[in-house]
Amino acid sequence: MGIQWTLSAGEIEKESFRIIFEETQNTPLAKLPPAEWKIARRLIHTTADLHIADTLVFSGNPIKAGIEALLSASPIFCDSKMIRSGLSMQKLQSINPDYSETHLLCSISDSDVIEKAQKENRTRALCSVEKNKDKLDNAIVLIGNAPLALAQICQYVLDGLVKPALIVGMPVGFVNVVESKELLTQCPVPYISLLGRRGGSALAVTTLHAIMENILK
Amino acid sequence: MGIQWTLSAGEIEKESFRIIFEETQNTPLAKLPPAEWKIARRLIHTTADLHIADTLVFSGNPIKAGIEALLSASPIFCDSKMIRSGLSMQKLQSINPDYSETHLLCSISDSDVIEKAQKENRTRALCSVEKNKDKLDNAIVLIGNAPLALAQICQYVLDGLVKPALIVGMPVGFVNVVESKELLTQCPVPYISLLGRRGGSALAVTTLHAIMENILK
Numbered sequence: 172m173g174i175q176w177t178l179s180a181g182e183i184e185k186e187s188f189r190i191i192f193e194e195t196q197n198t199p200l201a202k203l204p205p206a207e208w209k210i211a212r213r214l215i216h217t218t219a220d221l222h223i224a225d226t227l228v229f230s231g232n233p234i235k236a237g238i239e240a241l242l243s244a245s246p247i248f249c250d251s252k253m254i255r256s257g258l259s260m261q262k263l264q265s266i267n268p269d270y271s272e273t274h275l276l277c278s279i280s281d282s283d284v285i286e287k288a289q290k291e292n293r294t295r296a297l298c299s300v301e302k303n304k305d306k307l308d309n310a311i312v313l314i315g316n317a318p319l320a321l322a323q324i325c326q327y328v329l330d331g332l333v334k335p336a337l338i339v340g341m342p343v344g345f346v347n348v349v350e351s352k353e354l355l356t357q358c359p360v361p362y363i364s365l366l367g368r369r370g371g372s373a374l375a376v377t378t379l380h381a382i383m384e385n386i387l388k
Numbered sequence: 389m390g391i392q393w394t395l396s397a398g399e400i401e402k403e404s405f406r407i408i409f410e411e412t413q414n415t416p417l418a419k420l421p422p423a424e425w426k427i428a429r430r431l432i433h434t435t436a437d438l439h440i441a442d443t444l445v446f447s448g449n450p451i452k453a454g455i456e457a458l459l460s461a462s463p464i465f466c467d468s469k470m471i472r473s474g475l476s477m478q479k480l481q482s483i484n485p486d487y488s489e490t491h492l493l494c495s496i497s498d499s500d501v502i503e504k505a506q507k508e509n510r511t512r513a514l515c516s517v518e519k520n521k522d523k524l525d526n527a528i529v530l531i532g533n534a535p536l537a538l539a540q541i542c543q544y545v546l547d548g549l550v551k552p553a554l555i556v557g558m559p560v561g562f563v564n565v566v567e568s569k570e571l572l573t574q575c576p577v578p579y580i581s582l583l584g585r586r587g588g589s590a591l592a593v594t595t596l597h598a599i600m601e602n603i604l605k
Contacts, residue, residue, distance in 0.1 A: 219585035
């Protein structure tokens with residue numbers, strides 16, 4: 172089959188979802204409830220990896236928590252610029268017109284954060300969490316890159332200092348990643364995570380977009 | 389092992405690369421030449437998937453072509469905002485101080501592109517390529533999302549209309565993706581691709597960052 176030039180974005184998405192549904196019918200994913208399935212489906216759609224959702228976990232009714240936070244225009248902490256730019260402001264504003272760029276908390280490239288990280292020989296991600304500590308209550312936290320950012324927020328939660336509305340904990344990599352996700356599983360807050368090493372900015376973004384599907388469609 | 393809080397970003401990267409090296413020693417990746425290995429290593433680093441580079445292909449001396457294009461501050465076409473925001477302007481300017489935001493060609497959210505796509509019921513990605521057609525000669529093309537963007541650029545190349553310096557063809561998904569990469573393999577331009585369905589914005593970005601390693605270190 173050659174290139175199908177004339178498909179619209181909506182048609183491509185529909186056909187992609189049909190293929191994903193078909194190819195996961197004999198897997199445990201087929202047994203997920205509808206809202207959880209929407210997330211698994213989008214994770215597969217984003218990576219074209221039929222096994223990406225195999226380690227997906229939910230705790231504390233996180234989809235309901237995410238929906239409520241979105242409806243009340245909760246701020247969204249982003250651990251990377253790729254997350255911030257990947258989020259659809261159009262969708263956010265369709266959910267709540269109050270949403271604006273100022274709701275997207277992303278300090279990873281702020282000059283004070285870069286300076287502090289260099290001076291203290293720590294990661295920028297860690298310093299960017301510290302900078303936003305006072306804004307994390309009732310926030311949606313999206314982590315797709317930096318395990319230390321996730322670990323620091325989990326530590327704040329465990330110490331009773333902050334209480335986010337929802338944590339999407341999907342850092343990726345080989346150092347501190349598995350450990351940061353284990354810390355997340357100890358936290359008494361709603362969370363969605365991909366256990367193990369896998370994750371990524373696109374995965375954190377698509378998880379929130381999948382939650383939005385429950386409101387927008 | 390618990391969280392290693394005090395590691396710097398450089399130390400985390402070094403340890404990650406050590407683990408990746410160790411875990412790929414008995415695979416065909418261990419036989420890659422140094423510059424190609426740098427790309428495979430970063431693809432694995434970005435996804436934490438040891439198999440992501442299994443379908444990596446190179447054609448037309450693409451790393452050399454990419455290095456030359458970067459050194460002469462060639463424009464960089466990005467098919468998504470996530471690619472544009474993921475690229476390190478600091479690294480680009482370290483390679484050539486002429487680099488600025490105007491070198492990053494990304495029209496996917498331009499109002500005229502959105503309007504045209506809606507009016508003609510086509511994808512925004514396709515319309516954004518058409519808008520930048522005159523700027524693709526000697527450009528670096530990064531595709532991590534939209535197969536139709538890749539297919540359209542390949543068609544321009546095959547029709548002799550444009551000649552990019554390098555194409556990183558890594559769209560992701562279930563529709564038009566495999567086909568667009570097959571079209572790329574027919575193009576007489578330097579390219580790097582991940583055959584099959586896999587790809588992503590982060591993978592296209594990291595490929596160019598891996599090429600930069602040959603200049604910056």
